[in-house]
Amino acid sequence: MDNKIIGVRKRIFLLNVPVDIVSEDLLEDVISDLLLDKGKHQIVFLTLRGLLKARGNSEYADTVRKASLVIPTSKRILKGAKFLGKTEPVRFMPFDFAIKLLGILEKHHHSLYLAGSKPAELQITTNNLRDSFPGLGIVGRYAGFFKKEAEDNMILAIKKASPSLILVGNGIPGRSNWFSKNMDNLNPGLFLWCGNCFDIFSGKKKKISKKSWESGAFTFWEGVRKPWKVFMIFPHIYYLLLLMIYRIRKI
Numbered sequence: 609m610d611n612k613i614i615g616v617r618k619r620i621f622l623l624n625v626p627v628d629i630v631s632e633d634l635l636e637d638v639i640s641d642l643l644l645d646k647g648k649h650q651i652v653f654l655t656l657r658g659l660l661k662a663r664g665n666s667e668y669a670d671t672v673r674k675a676s677l678v679i680p681t682s683k684r685i686l687k688g689a690k691f692l693g694k695t696e697p698v699r700f701m702p703f704d705f706a707i708k709l710l711g712i713l714e715k716h717h718h719s720l721y722l723a724g725s726k727p728a729e730l731q732i733t734t735n736n737l738r739d740s741f742p743g744l745g746i747v748g749r750y751a752g753f754f755k756k757e758a759e760d761n762m763i764l765a766i767k768k769a770s771p772s773l774i775l776v777g778n779g780i781p782g783r784s785n786w787f788s789k790n791m792d793n794l795n796p797g798l799f800l801w802c803g804n805c806f807d808i809f810s811g812k813k814k815k816i817s818k819k820s821w822e823s824g825a826f827t828f829w830e831g832v833r834k835p836w837k838v839f840m841i842f843p844h845i846y847y848l849l850l851l852m853i854y855r856i857r858k859i
Contacts, residue, residue, distance in 0.1 A: 611695070615641045616634055616638055617629060617634065617638050617677075618695060620694045622659065622689050623659065623663055623850055623854060625663055625678075626672065626675070627659075627678050627697050628677050628678045628697070629698060630677070630698060631698050632698070635708055635709075635712065636715075638677065639709065639712050639713075639798070642677070642798060643718065643772060643798065646796045647676070647796055648791050648795075649675075649676035649798050649799070650674065650675045650677075650784075650787050650798075650799045651675065651676065651677040651679065651709075652671065652672055652675040652784055653702045653705070653784075653802070653803075654678050654680050655681055656682040656684045656685060656847060657840070658672070659847075660843055660846065660847060667785050667788075668784070668785060671787075671788045674788055679700050679705060680698075681701070681702055682699070683699060684847065685697065685699070688847065688851050691851055691855065692851065692854055692855055692858065693858070701816065701821050702802055702803065702804075702805065703802070703804075703805055703808055703816075706775070706800065706802050709773070709798075710737070710740075710744060710773075713741075713744055713772055717745070718745070718771075718772035718773065719744070719745040719746070719770075719771045719773070720746050720747065720772065720773050721746075721748045721749065721750075721771035721773070722750070722775055722806075723749070723750045723752065723762060723766070723775070723776045723777070723780055724776050724778055724779045724780045725778060725779055725807070725810065726779065727751040729806060729807070729810040729812060730751045730752075730806065732809075733810045736809055736810065747769040747771050748765055748766065748771070750765055750766070751779070752777065752780045754779075759781070766794060767793065767794060771797055773797060774787070774799045775800055775802060775805070776799070776801045776802070777801075777802060777803065777804070777805055778806065778807070783801050787799040787801070
C-alpha cells in the first residue's frame with residue numbers, strides 16, 4: 609500500500625498495517641484536527657504483536673484499520689519501516705503519550721471520562737488527575753470489572769457526559785476493541801485504551817523510566833518476572849521473515 613498524508617500527519621503501511629507518523633511537536637495539531645472535525649476517533653497503541661495480529665481478519669485487525677491514529681510503541685516497528693525503505697515513525701511510551709494528550713486537552717479546555725480499574729483505584733486516579741490537570745474537566749468515571757449487564761449503564765453514562773476523550777484502562781471488556789464495537793452508541797470525540805495507565809496514575813505501579821524505555825532494558829526484566837514470554841521470540845522470527853519477503857518483492 610502507498611503512504612498517505614492525513615491532515616498534518618503521514619500514514620505509512622507496514623506489512624499492510626497502518627502506522628501513523630506523528631512527531632511530538634505536531635501532536636497538538638493532530639489532536640486539534642481530530643477534535644475539530646466532530647468525528648469519532650480511536651487512538652491505538654501498536655506493539656509488534658499487535659502489528660502481526662492486525663494483518664489478519666480478526667476483530668483487532670478491524671479496530672486498527674478503522675483507527676484514526678495508530679501510534680507505534682515498539683522499536684522493531686521503526687526498524688522494520690526503515691528496512692523496507694519507508695519513513696521511520698516516531699515511537700511513544702503509552703503513559704507519556706497519555707500525559708501529553710491530557711495536557712493538550714487541558715490547554716484547550718476539553719473534557720475527560722475515565723472508565724476502567726477497580727473503584728478505589730479509579731477514585732485515586734480521578735483525584736490525582738484533577739490535581740495534575742486542574743483545567744481539564746473530568747465529567748465522569750465508571751469502574752471496570754463489572755457484570756455484563758452493567759455495560760449498557762456505562763455506555764449511557766458516557767453518552768450523557770459527552771466527553772472530548774474517553775480514557776479506558778483495564779477491566780473494560782474487549783480492551784481496544786470496545787470502542788469499535790460500541791461506536792454507534794457514543795458521541796463524537798476521542799477514545800484511547802491505555803492498559804496499565806490507571807495503575808500508574810493511582811500509584812499502584814511505577815512508571816518505566818525513560819532510560820529503560822529507550823534502551824529496551826525493561827523487556828529484560830519483564831522476561832525475568834514472566835519467563836513464559838521467552839516464547840515471544842517466535843513472533844519476532846516470523847516478523848523478520850515477513851520483512852525479508854516484502855523487501856524481496858519490492859526489489
